Amino acid sequence: MAGKSVVNEANEIQLAIELVNLGARLQLLESETSLSRERLLKIYKELKGVSPPKGMLPFSADWFTTWQPNIHSSLFMNIYKYLNDHAGISGIDAIIKAYRLYLEQVGCSQPDEAVLSLTRAWTLVRFFEGKMLTFAKCSECGGHFVAHSLDLNNHYQCGLCHMPSRAGKTKKIKEIATELEMVA
Numbered sequence: 416m417a418g419k420s421v422v423n424e425a426n427e428i429q430l431a432i433e434l435v436n437l438g439a440r441l442q443l444l445e446s447e448t449s450l451s452r453e454r455l456l457k458i459y460k461e462l463k464g465v466s467p468p469k470g471m472l473p474f475s476a477d478w479f480t481t482w483q484p485n486i487h488s489s490l491f492m493n494i495y496k497y498l499n500d501h502a503g504i505s506g507i508d509a510i511i512k513a514y515r516l517y518l519e520q521v522g523c524s525q526p527d528e529a530v531l532s533l534t535r536a537w538t539l540v541r542f543f544e545g546k547m548l549t550f551a552k553c554s555e556c557g558g559h560f561v562a563h564s565l566d567l568n569n570h571y572q573c574g575l576c577h578m579p580s581r582a583g584k585t586k587k588i589k590e591i592a593t594e595l596e597m598v599a
Contacts, residue, residue: 424450430507431458437514437533438526441467447507447537472534476547479539479561482574487531488539489560489573491517492550495540510537 427448434444435458444455459467479488495513498504504512514526514536523529531539539561542548551562553573560573 428454428458431455432462433511434507434533435459435462436526437511439537440472440534442472443534443537472538474538476542476563478535479542479548480563482579483530485561485574487517487521487529488535489550489558490520491531491536492539492543492561493559494520495536496550510540 427450431444431448431450431454434447441452441455441459444450444459445452448455450458456467478484491513494516495509498509498513502512510533514533517531517536518524518526518529521529526533539548546564548561549564550559551566551568551571552559553576554570555572555576558573558575560571562568562571
């Protein structure tokens with residue numbers, strides 16, 4: 416019996432390590448493992464070299480429906496749904512695998528480079544489970560995108576088919592354009 420609990424604790428530690436390496440916040444670690452807060456803090460500090468960030472987790476579903484986050488959230492959720500429906504993977508394992516595939520698809524070698532963090536991806540799954548968010552089918556491309564459950568989505572157009580006028584006009588791009596004009 417004692418051997419079984421040692422194996423279980425080792426699995427929990429391994430899960431915590433994997434989650435921290437993917438950028439998980441402490442609240443996510445506490446929810447998905449049975450390890451003590453002190454143990455999780457120690458693991459986090461050991462891996463990252465700093466204390467975990469303080470503060471509340473993201474709690475608004477609105478972030479997931481804005482232009483760029485919506486595209487990334489939709490990609491992640493479609494991967495997650497596929498793994499649940501066709502690969503027989505569920506729970507935190509499905510979130511981890513879907514997040515790794517998401518990172519690969521967006522070309523991020525490090526999780527902190529991605530638009531969608533692991534913690535936001537985990538929160539997104541919770542919002543779907545709580546029926547706050549759902550998929551809306553784009554009337555132009557037929558893709559499935561994250562949308563508010565109570566919104567009317569009969570003629571939904573995704574952010575790829577109907578880009579907002581300011582899409583991609585970030586401060587960094589504007590600075591690069593200004594520098595190029597100076598050189599020319």
